[in-house]
Amino acid sequence: MTPNQKILNELKSAGFKLTPQRRAIVEAMVNDNTPATPQALHTALLEKHPEIGLVTVYRTLDLLEKLGLLCRFQPEGAAASFKAGPAEHHHHLVCRGCGDVVNFTGHCPVELESALERETGFRITDHKLEFQGICRGCQVKEE
Amino acid sequence: MTPNQKILNELKSAGFKLTPQRRAIVEAMVNDNTPATPQALHTALLEKHPEIGLVTVYRTLDLLEKLGLLCRFQPEGAAASFKAGPAEHHHHLVCRGCGDVVNFTGHCPVELESALERETGFRITDHKLEFQGICRGCQVKEE
DNA sequence: ATGACTGCAAATCGTTTGCACGGTA
DNA sequence: TACCGTGCAAACGATTTGCAGTCAT
Numbered sequence: 001m002t003p004n005q006k007i008l009n010e011l012k013s014a015g016f017k018l019t020p021q022r023r024a025i026v027e028a029m030v031n032d033n034t035p036a037t038p039q040a041l042h043t044a045l046l047e048k049h050p051e052i053g054l055v056t057v058y059r060t061l062d063l064l065e066k067l068g069l070l071c072r073f074q075p076e077g078a079a080a081s082f083k084a085g086p087a088e089h090h091h092h093l094v095c096r097g098c099g100d101v102v103n104f105t106g107h108c109p110v111e112l113e114s115a116l117e118r119e120t121g122f123r124i125t126d127h128k129l130e131f132q133g134i135c136r137g138c139q140v141k142e143e
Numbered sequence: 144m145t146p147n148q149k150i151l152n153e154l155k156s157a158g159f160k161l162t163p164q165r166r167a168i169v170e171a172m173v174n175d176n177t178p179a180t181p182q183a184l185h186t187a188l189l190e191k192h193p194e195i196g197l198v199t200v201y202r203t204l205d206l207l208e209k210l211g212l213l214c215r216f217q218p219e220g221a222a223a224s225f226k227a228g229p230a231e232h233h234h235h236l237v238c239r240g241c242g243d244v245v246n247f248t249g250h251c252p253v254e255l256e257s258a259l260e261r262e263t264g265f266r267i268t269d270h271k272l273e274f275q276g277i278c279r280g281c282q283v284k285e286e
Numbered sequence: 287a288t289g290a291c292t293g294c295a296a297a298t299c300g301t302t303t304g305c306a307c308g309g310t311a
Numbered sequence: 312t313a314c315c316g317t318g319c320a321a322a323c324g325a326t327t328t329g330c331a332g333t334c335a336t
Contacts, residue, residue: 017290017335039325053293058326074219077301079325093265102263112250113274120245121279122236130271131256136264160310160315182300196318201301220326222300 004030024049025060035081091129097138147173168203178224234272240281
């Protein structure tokens with residue numbers, strides 16, 4: 001089963017309808033492993049599916065995210081972007097050059113979390129860890 | 144010298160004019176150690192300074208931030224908020240109840256940073272670390 | 287057939303900008 | 312007196328919502 005079909009199955013078994021628009025969006029997301037904004041995705045989709053609306057892209061991406069079928073990356077002061085892949089807990093490594101976002105798992109700051117709970121009285125429920133830098137490809141372009 | 148005067152001096156020596164609006168905004172920021180949005184700050188200021196414009200609040204906060212005299216906290220999908228205090232590198236502890244943001248310094252994930260550089264080829268330049276939870280005060284209210 | 291889904295337009299929210307006036311240095 | 316700073320209104324970009332028509336099941 002292709003990842004494409006897998007997502008469509010999850011959609012169907014969660015009780016949602018498989019419309020041509022949803023199929024097209026899922027296909028586009030699976031075929032591109034870099035983060036895409038709703039705008040960019042919509043523009044790309046227009047070539048093959050001229051009748052798809054930007055709002056539908058927003059709604060479908062939100063839906064897929066809620067089902068845990070893709071994950072959202074929200075930069076400060078810019079449009080959110082989405083990337084295919086299961087939404088387990090992870091952290092981000094963001095390239096300032098091309099905007100690509102690499103996920104990595106593990107390395108959670110658990111000891112720091114306990115220390116902070118002791119020092120501040122907070123009950124800590126979650127955390128975010130993000131690194132910014134320049135990916136190998138963009139380092140070459142810089143020179 | 145009060146913290147209030149200290150900021151005003153920095154403004155003046157950086158070549159900016161000390162207008163009544165800037166004085167009012169600085170005073171309000173210094174007197175409140177919880178993060179405030181431009182909107183909220185503007186509303187609060189209107190009681191004593193009916194002629195101040197929201198745009199001026201935005202511009203003044205931006206200016207103070209650029210001078211490193213206060214720091215901005217940008218939550219996802221919500222208005223930015225500002226808090227008095229010098230803008231040294233730090234991390235955040237955010238209360239989901241009252242929205243307060245506690246800063247803490249140190250504990251930077253430097254080893255993880257080097258490990259990631261080795262594994263991914265990124266040149267890492269910065270990072271963000273943020274914990275979410277419930278502060279002591281809000282835990283009591285919950286019960 | 288019926289309710290979910292879609293597309294359009296319009297509304298919303300936070301923030302920024304153009305411009306003419308007013309006040310600080 | 313020069314500009315810098317202000318206020319207003321309007322523009323802006325991302326996202327959401329109301330609504331009437333359409334389509335998957």
